[in-house]
Amino acid sequence: MLEYVELFFKSIFIDNMVFATFLGMCSYLAVSKKVSTAVGLGAAVIFVLAVTVPVNWLLDQYLLQPGALSWLGAEYADYDLSFLSFIMFIATIATMVQLVEIIVEKFAPALYNSLGIFLPLIAVNCAILGGSLFMQSREIPTLGLSLVYGIGSGIGWFLAILAIAAIREKIRYSQVPGPLRGLGITFIITGLMAIGFMSFGGMLTGGDDAAEKKETPKAEVPVEKKMELTKEDTENNKSIATNTKKIIE
Amino acid sequence: MGLLSKKDAKLITDPLADNNPITIQVLGICSALAITAELKASIVMSISVLFVLGVGNVVISLMRNIIPSKIRIIVQLIVVAALVIIVDQVLKAFAYELSKTLSVFVGLIITNCIIMGRFEAFALGNGPWRSFLDGIGNALGYAVILIIVGFFRELLGSGTLLGFKVLGDPIEKTGLYAIGYENNGFMLLSPMALIVVGIIIWVQRSRNTALIED
Numbered sequence: 001m002l003e004y005v006e007l008f009f010k011s012i013f014i015d016n017m018v019f020a021t022f023l024g025m026c027s028y029l030a031v032s033k034k035v036s037t038a039v040g041l042g043a044a045v046i047f048v049l050a051v052t053v054p055v056n057w058l059l060d061q062y063l064l065q066p067g068a069l070s071w072l073g074a075e076y077a078d079y080d081l082s083f084l085s086f087i088m089f090i091a092t093i094a095t096m097v098q099l100v101e102i103i104v105e106k107f108a109p110a111l112y113n114s115l116g117i118f119l120p121l122i123a124v125n126c127a128i129l130g131g132s133l134f135m136q137s138r139e140i141p142t143l144g145l146s147l148v149y150g151i152g153s154g155i156g157w158f159l160a161i162l163a164i165a166a167i168r169e170k171i172r173y174s175q176v177p178g179p180l181r182g183l184g185i186t187f188i189i190t191g192l193m194a195i196g197f198m199s200f201g202g203m204l205t206g207g208d209d210a211a212e213k214k215e216t217p218k219a220e221v222p223v224e225k226k227m228e229l230t231k232e233d234t235e236n237n238k239s240i241a242t243n244t245k246k247i248i249e
Numbered sequence: 250m251g252l253l254s255k256k257d258a259k260l261i262t263d264p265l266a267d268n269n270p271i272t273i274q275v276l277g278i279c280s281a282l283a284i285t286a287e288l289k290a291s292i293v294m295s296i297s298v299l300f301v302l303g304v305g306n307v308v309i310s311l312m313r314n315i316i317p318s319k320i321r322i323i324v325q326l327i328v329v330a331a332l333v334i335i336v337d338q339v340l341k342a343f344a345y346e347l348s349k350t351l352s353v354f355v356g357l358i359i360t361n362c363i364i365m366g367r368f369e370a371f372a373l374g375n376g377p378w379r380s381f382l383d384g385i386g387n388a389l390g391y392a393v394i395l396i397i398v399g400f401f402r403e404l405l406g407s408g409t410l411l412g413f414k415v416l417g418d419p420i421e422k423t424g425l426y427a428i429g430y431e432n433n434g435f436m437l438l439s440p441m442a443l444i445v446v447g448i449i450i451w452v453q454r455s456r457n458t459a460l461i462e463d
Contacts, residue, residue, distance in 0.1 A: 020439065025278035026362040083338060086356050087330040094323045123322060126279045126360040133353035178461050179454035180447070183275060187447035194440035 004148050007140075011152030014201055017127050018160035019194035021134070024127030028161055029186060038165035039158075041122075046154030048122050049131050052096050053150030054143055056089050056132040064088060089132045097123040127157050164190060260382040264390030267457060270363045271394040272450045277363035280354050281395055282442040288411050290350050291399030293340070295392030297355065299385065301332045302364055306384030309372040316373075325368045326359065333358050363391055398445050406436030 017023045024045070031041045062068055064085045069076035101119045105112045122128060131153050140146045167189055176185050270276045277298075284290045308328050309316075316324050337355045340348040348355065358364065367387050372380040403409055408416040408425075417424015419432060435441060454460045 022279045022282040022439065022442075023357070025282065026276060029275050029278065083334060086334055086337070086359060087327065089356075090326045090330050090359055091323070094326055123326070124360050124362065124365045126357050126362075129360045130279075130353060130357055133356050137353055177451075178458070180451050181461060183272070184447050184450040184454065187443050187450065191440040191443035191447065194443060195438075198438070198440070 004145065007145055008148050008152045009203070011149050012156040012159070013197065014203060015134075015153070016156040016160060016197050016200075017130065017153050018157060018190070019197040021130065023130035024125050024157055027125050027127075028157075028164065028190075029183070032161050032165040032168055032186070035162065035165045035169060038161045042158030042161045044119055044122055045125065045127060045157050046151065048093075048097060048100060048119075048128055049150040049154035049157075050147065051100060051150075052093050052128055053131050053135050053153075054147045055096060056092055057135060057140065057143055057146035059088055059092060060085065060136050085133075085136060090129060093128050093132070094123045097128075127153070160193075163193060257379065257382055260379060261386035261389065264386040265393060266390075266453075267460070269390045269394065269453075270366070270387050271391060271446070272453055273460065274366065276366045277361045277391055278446075280357055280361055281391070281398065282446065283439065284351055284354050285395055285398040285442050285445075286402050286406065286437050286439075287350070288396070288399040288403045290347065291395040292392075293344065293347055294351065294354070295388070295395050297333075297336045297340070298358060298361065298363065298391055299388040300336060301329060301358055302367060302384040302388040303381055304384075305329055305332055305364060306367060306372040306380040307377045309368045310375060310377045310380035313373050321373070322365075325365060329359050329364055363387060394446070394449065397449060398442060401445055402436045402441065405433050406441075407434075408432045 015021065018025065018028055027041060032038050060068070062071060064081045066080040066082060067077050068081070069079045097119060101112075104119070131150060134153075135146055135149055140149055164186065168186060171185065171189075180188070264270055268274065271278060271281055280294060280298075284294050305328055309325060312324070333356065336358070337348070340351070340355060367384060371383045375383070400410070403411075404415070408414060408419060414424075416430065417426045419426050
């Protein structure tokens with residue numbers, strides 16, 4: 001049970017799709033101008049990730065991995081189809097998105113209207129394919145865990161786009177230098193937010209030895225840079241504070 | 250440029266600056282940020298995208314009249330996926346270490362918005378030769394940003410370029426390190442990629458004020 005909870009929080013905060021691996025940046029930047037649309041897209045991403053990651057896990061386990069075909073018979077045990085995984089995953093995602101769209105339209109028209117145009121767009125969102133590819137490269141062991149991983153990374157993405165949309169709604173009232181306005185400042189804010197999210201890195205390192213062993217080589221860099229981190233963070237907070245002051249005024 | 254008419258040449262030069270896929274069209278950000286901690290990885294990634302986008306644009310352009318518009322996204326995805334598999338296998342065969350560094354990001358070329366964006370916006374409506382030029386142009390525009398970001402991140406982060414210690418040796422204190430220079434390890438962390446791109450956008454829009462958003 002504990003490993004489920006651990007993976008869930010890890011995929012939301014530590015391995016956050018947007019801030020740690022930059023997946024789904026395109027739609028993240030394009031659809032984050034208003035909170036309401038951001039919520040729609042975020043919900044659609046959670047939904048699709050929760051469906052496609054377990055399906056692709058099954059495909060990976062019973063079709064693509066080296067030796068995965070052994071359930072067909074001993075003579076198939078040597079086959080290694082892993083080079084096909086990109087094409088299989090993307091085909092699954094495209095069809096699942098289409099399927100989800102049809103099902104949602106039929107059984108939940110209200111939800112369909114609110115997700116609307118976002119569903120077809122999701123097929124080409126790197127966060128979705130990235131979810132499946134990371135699921136494969138991190139060798140998630142069971143179907144249940146892959147479901148948790150899908151939902152967790154979806155929620156992480158949702159949180160990220162919600163936060164940036166809220167900030168972008170406010171930042172319209174502040175005096176950003178002309179050339180930075182729009183895209184430029186969004187990039188820099190995302191960078192600062194990513195630095196903030198890095199502080200979650202230490203959250204799950206305690207406990208079992210295996211996790212510690214894995215974390216130590218990575219942890220070296222952040223520890224060194226903690227000082228700068230906090231500095232940046234306080235600056236970030238300060239600027240947010242001044243911004244809110246301006247808005248109030 | 251005897252080979253290219255003025256209009257064709259514009260297809261290549263435009264995306265390099267004023268219509269850059271990353272800083273202006275906001276396409277293909279994901280991979281641009283994740284793999285730019287080293288210059289070498291950025292260059293390999295650029296070449297991979299150059300290949301996929303150039304060839305993919307031609308293929309889609311040749312098929313543009315026979316693809317039913319309802320399933321065009323799936324057709325496009327399959328074409329890209331096939332090309333990316335080629336790239337991935339080549340990398341695994343000839344540059345195994347590097348393919349480990351790039352990890353899933355080679356696979357993510359499939360959903361790189363630059364590729365889908367150019368297919369949709371250009372290859373579906375233009376002939377193969379023009380589509381090829383457009384693909385090359387946009388991939389070069391992408392490459393320029395990747396290489397700039399990779400250059401600064403590797404130089405400031407680890408004091409090397411393509412693995413060569415251009416600033417001297419940090420352990421033996423030669424070169425710049427002799428006078429107390431330190432590497433900024435912060436540049437190697439992923440958030441700095443975002444901030445470097447933000448600064449590139451800032452510089453570019455300061456030079457060309459027509460690009461400023463309101």
